Amino acid sequence: MAYSDKVIEHYEHPRNVGSLDKNDEGVGTGIVGAPACGDVMKLQIRVEGDVITDAKFKTYGCGSAIASSSLVTEWVKGMKLTDAMQIKNSQIAEELSLPPVKIHCSVLAEDAIKAAIADYQKKHGTPE
Amino acid sequence: MTVAAASLSTSDGGLEPFDPALDHFARLGLDRAWRVDRNALEDGYLDRSRRYHPDRHAGADAATRRAALEHSAALNEAYQVLRDRVRRAEYLVKLGGVDLDSSDPQTGAPHPEQSFLIEMIERRERLEAVSSGGTEALEQLRDEIEAELEQVFDAGVAALERGDTRAAAAELVHRRYLQRFNDEVGALLDELEAGSG
Numbered sequence: 001m002a003y004s005d006k007v008i009e010h011y012e013h014p015r016n017v018g019s020l021d022k023n024d025e026g027v028g029t030g031i032v033g034a035p036a037c038g039d040v041m042k043l044q045i046r047v048e049g050d051v052i053t054d055a056k057f058k059t060y061g062c063g064s065a066i067a068s069s070s071l072v073t074e075w076v077k078g079m080k081l082t083d084a085m086q087i088k089n090s091q092i093a094e095e096l097s098l099p100p101v102k103i104h105c106s107v108l109a110e111d112a113i114k115a116a117i118a119d120y121q122k123k124h125g126t127p128e
Numbered sequence: 129m130t131v132a133a134a135s136l137s138t139s140d141g142g143l144e145p146f147d148p149a150l151d152h153f154a155r156l157g158l159d160r161a162w163r164v165d166r167n168a169l170e171d172g173y174l175d176r177s178r179r180y181h182p183d184r185h186a187g188a189d190a191a192t193r194r195a196a197l198e199h200s201a202a203l204n205e206a207y208q209v210l211r212d213r214v215r216r217a218e219y220l221v222k223l224g225g226v227d228l229d230s231s232d233p234q235t236g237a238p239h240p241e242q243s244f245l246i247e248m249i250e251r252r253e254r255l256e257a258v259s260s261g262g263t264e265a266l267e268q269l270r271d272e273i274e275a276e277l278e279q280v281f282d283a284g285v286a287a288l289e290r291g292d293t294r295a296a297a298a299e300l301v302h303r304r305y306l307q308r309f310n311d312e313v314g315a316l317l318d319e320l321e322a323g324s325g
Contacts, residue, residue: 019253032245033239033240033248035240035305036228036304037308038306039308040245040249040305042249058249058252058253060248060308061308107231
């Protein structure tokens with residue numbers, strides 16, 4: 001199966017690979033997995049006020065999963081939490097031209113950012 | 129029509145219509161169970177593959193030729209799944225109503241607990257340090273993961289045998305994550321060995 005140029009670009013030059021301190025009060029961590037293939041993804045955000053100022057990820061999976069998480073970290077930097085909550089997997093899939101069999105990779109990235117936001121909100125006692 | 133083809137088509141005595149609803153066990157004449165008699169599996173496959181082989185029906189009418197193709201393809205698929213113990217276990221789980229290849233929240237693969245996912249990430253993070261210890265450290269890690277794979281698989285089979293599909297599915301999902309990790313360790317080993325060789 002052919003990967004799109006954008007997927008290959010993110011795969012070869014992933015943005016924001018790394019970790020933030022998960023115990024830091026300003027950091028939210030989302031860890032999610034795709035049971036069908038065994039991919040795992042960690043996505044972290046640093047929040048100041050209601051704005052995401054930094055984002056890091058580590059993804060152990062296929063090129064599409066890496067590209068999806070890389071793209072999301074790029075998107076959310078500078079975004080308000082409420083806007084980041086609105087990111088849809090379909091936007092990720094469209095941006096990366098993911099084929100139908102790889103849509104679940106974009107779902108994983110959406111789940112990861114939502115989980116990271118939920119973790120941050122839990123730390124600050126502001127559940128949805 | 130050649131004489132050879134005509135004699136072949138008359139020797140087969142026709143084929144039963146293809147039934148797409150048969151499960152893999154029924155297709156091979158086996159009971160639906162984890163324990164499969166190896167000889168019954170091989171014999172069941174060989175007998176049927178001879179009977180369904182499209183070459184035997186090359187001179188038959190179009191419907192029979194089509195049925196022979198469908199029978200053969202489904203038979204091969206059934207055989208490939210049932211002879212592989214992991215695929216067989218996952219297939220039994222699927223027959224029990226849980227499809228590990230699906231992400232459907234009701235009928236798809238169950239999500240493992242968060243602590244397991246965290247562990248899968250942390251073990252990857254430690255892998256960078258392990259791989260600096262050379263092939264020996266990686267081989268040791270691979271042996272450990274392979275032992276875990278066996279353990280988790282055995283737990284899945286035990287759950288299958290007591291008829292607990294959900295528990296079996298959970299174990300087999302753990303197995304898939306571990307298998308993925310093991311594949312990555314294997315790939316690292318290949319790289320190191322290629323580099324030193």
